[in-house]
Amino acid sequence: MALDITASRPDPALLDLPWSLPLEEWPADRLAALPRGISRHVVRFVKLSGRIIAVKEIKADIAMREYLLLRNLGRLGLPCVEPFAVVSGRVDADGEPLDACLVTRHLQFSLPYRALYSQALRPDTAARLIDALAVLLVKLHLAGFWWGDVSLSNTLFVRDAGAFAAYLVDAETGELRARLSDGQREHDLEIARINIAGELFDLEAGGLLHGEDPIETSERIVVRYRELWGELTEAETFDADERWRVEDRIRRLNDIGFDVDELAIVTDIGGTSIYIQPKVVDAGHHSRRLLRLTGLDVEEGQARRLLNDLDSFRAATDRQGDDEELVAHDWLADIYEPITRSVPPAMRGKLEPAELFHEILEHRWYMAELAGRDIRIEDATVDYVANVLPSKPEEKSILGIDTTELPVLASDLA
Helix, strand or coil: CEEEEEEEECCHHHHHCCCCCCCCCCCHHHHHHCCCCCCHHHHEEECCCCCEEEEECCCCCHHHHHHHHHHHHHHHHHHCCCCEEECCCCECCCCCCCCCCEEEEEECCCCCCHHCCCCCCCHHHHHHHHHHHHHHHHHHHCEEEECCCCCCCCEEEEECCEEEEEEEECCCCCCEECCCCHHHHHHHHHHHHHHHHHHHHHHHHCCCCCCCHHHHHHHHHHHHHHHHHHHHHCCEEEEEEHHHHHHHHHHHHHCEEEEEEEEEEECCCCEEEEEEEEEEEEEHHHHHHHHHHHHHCCCCCHHHHHHHHHHHHEEECCCCCHHHHHHHHHHHHHHHHHHHHHHHHHHHCCCHHHHHHHHHHHHHHHHHHHHCCCCCCHHHHHHHHHHCCCCCCCCCCCCCCCCCCCCCCCCCCC
């Protein structure tokens, strides 16, 4: 049987990989040392042409379906891993057929939740991960995507200015529709609650969960999801002389990172009351603004933090009347780039540049609190690089040598 490779941008180096071997038997020199979470299938991280790819062994029809679904989600701008290829027609040395492989690009600086819990983290880590998952689920549901297997295990997390941003990593059970019914959304939400409780109980059994109740914490996904969904979609009625509330609703949505592309506004027959309801909302309000001003493509929380520093720079240099894009150019050239470039090359894989900049801003605040005076960002950077950054784990690509799966302490494969 001939090898069949489907890829949007095919890399000839794919042909050099040992496709005639079952994935679990691939030689160590082909593998990249990255933490892996729980999976129903064999998954390996593989080095290819200077990049890292994730290879999942799976039935050919399922692999192709997930590949196309991930491509569609990517076209919609939703947070998910990027599909790279589907490899089918595999046979072993004896001519026996092997399952196909779905290949995706590794999301740099991302970690599965179990790898995060192997580090020294704040006590509210579970709550912050669930908040990120709730935001991801709302984004997917707004686009008409029914996940079908919502869990921490099927998600990758990226640091986002002290919080986390979540990315869908497994779309095997998902379906993309024109819109979801309330019942479909609630079904996804119930699956999420049950799966998260099981995953947290598993962490607790391994001594990795400190002071967080698995049941209570799993309920948080329901509360946070409904709060966010309501803010984004629910109708609001007020008196005609309270028209300022239209702008207030838009501002509240902007504050939580969403733009309003379409807003329905209806008055009653007498014109005494106004009814408004967001019709089209789009995530990424702050990140789009920062990208337009500076060309930096970062997570939403990071963008909010960088924009705040840009505003502070504008005030400190007394340039409130200058064109915003010119000020942003100077901030980028005089502040952001020199600070992020000052980190020694050997330590640049520990954090993304935007997350590093956020942490330096936090460090400067702590230093100023202790000193009782303002601290230059250059001085804060020197102190942070010398005393804080060396203890951070390497998160870009390498965490050890072995690619053994993180241990499963209880059966939580729903």
